Amino acid sequence: MSALIYKQRFFHPNRPKTAVSNYVHIGYIATRPGAVRHENLSHGLFGKLQPGELQAFDSWQEVARIARQISQQGKNMYRSVISFRKETALELGLTDFAAWQQYIEQHISTLAAHNQMKTENLCWAAVFHNEKDHPHLHVVFWDRKQQIMKNFTHPEIPNRIRKQLIKDTFAYKIKQFCAQRDQLKSGITEVTENIVEEFGAYLKRLDPKAFRAFQHRFEQEDEDSLLRFPKHHLMEPTSVKRLSEKLFELRRHMPKTGRLAYKLLPPETENLLDAMVQDLLQENRYLAQLVGDYVQAKLNLAMLYDSGPEHLDKHRAKYQAEAEKRIANRILSTIRSIIKLEQEASLDIRQTNRQYALAEQLLLALLNLMEGLFMHTQLDYDDKSKAMGGELSKQAKKEWLLRHKDQGLER
Known part of the structure; x- marks a missing residue:
């Protein structure tokens, strides 16, 4: 166990989806719940793209575009995480955004x-x-x-980074630890790797239970799953319980036979489904935010082809309805799963904990769905705005609009 966690990885630039994956990764870390954002901005990304002063980027997209470009050029983009336990961060004075900015600026070298x-x-x-x-x-x-593409990083490299970060971050506390062990009296003045490991073991013994949880959170999970995990904090148990009740109430109004599709639902059931979608958007701010981000990204895309202000409200309403359709169809997909489970005698779908779990899975699926739609629409916008440079021909506009008309929707 360590006094801090350091994780590092990269996707090989030759991997077909690496460039897009790196773009999306930056968008996720910059905007996810828990990310401390800049004032009046929708993200918290900061850093340096050239020597000089620390920069608060105007948008996460400007960094994501560069990351995508360097991936396409065969350069490696490294993804890393540095973490402390809450108590340790407080002791180090890492209590606000500015302190963490200063910390990484000091240690990025x-x-x-x-x-x-x-x-x-x-x-x-x-x-x-x-x-x-x-x-x-x-x-x-x-x-x-970078001139030579890398396809492997030896595990010892992030391990050495971790040890060096511990040496630099905890220099005073390590000296105190050595003094307690009487090591300074024996002439030891250099902080060796062995001392770093002994110091980590000493901290672990102070609170074994907390360190086990810390270790599992950041050492057993891979780096991408660390991004998915925080979504659970977005779901209040009371909200999930209400969703569960509404979900099974809606299931009771489903037709006994026939294909389960929105356009085939009885009017009463359709109204219940629509109301459930609106309730979800009211009760989960992050889901509503993602829908808003998606609608805006679609609107930006449409404005490349039709920038008339008289059409903006019409487009906005259309994309909002599209997002709500996708949510409704995902709810119906969950109900199909419920019906299937009901038909399996070995599973008792009436159990409250099972109903709660299904509702939680549904909400997580909706968050994943809208995150993916937003990021890939933004990516589509970046590609098209760059390719256009100027205006597309009328024929190109017509072909694009026909190709994307009601794409991927079923009502």
Whole structure:
């Protein structure tokens, strides 16, 4: 166990989806719940894309576009996480956004040096996630002058970074630890790797239960699952319970036979489903935010082809309805699963805990759905706005509109 957690990985640039994955990763870490955001901005991304002053980026997209571009050029973009237990962060004075910014600015050179990057060629961006029990920092970084593509990082490299961060972060406390062990009296003045490990073991013994939870959270989970995990904090038990009750009430109004599709539902059942969608958007702010982000991204995309202000409200209403249709269809998909489970004699769907679990799974699925739709619509906008440069031809506009008309919807 360690006094801090450091994780590092990258996706190989030759992997077909690496460029898009890196773009989406930056969007996720910059906007997820728990990310401490800049005042009056929708994200919390900061860093340096060239030597100089620390920069609060105007948008996360400007960094994501660069990350995508360098991936397409065969350069490696590293994803890393630095975390402390809450109590440790408080003791170190890492109590606010500014303190975490200062911390990574002081220590980013350690990440660069152990990955054989020159400081003047280092590009990096970070986001502070102020989670309740384990505040942490997501850092992405790359070498803008990289010439040779890397396909492997030896596990010892992040391990060495972790040890160096401990040495630099806890220098005073390690000296205190050595003094308690009478090691200073025996002439030991250098903080060796063995002392770092002994110091970590000492901290672990102070609160074994808390450190086990900390270890599992950041060492047993892979880096991408750390991004999915915080969604559970978005769901209040009372809200999930109400969703469960509404879900099974809606199930009782489903037709006994025939295909379960929105356009085939009785009017009463259709009204119940529509009301359930509106209730979800009222009760879950993050879901509503994602729907709003998706609608805006679709609107930006449409404005590349039709920028007339008289059409904006019409487009906005259309994309809002589209998002709500997708949510309704996902609810129907869950109800199909419920009906299937009811038909399996070995499963008692009437159990309250099982109903709660299904409702929770539904809400997580909706958050994943809208996150993915927003990110990929934003990516589509970036591609088209870059490709256009100017205006598309009327024929190109017509073809695009026909191709995307009511795409992927079923009512």
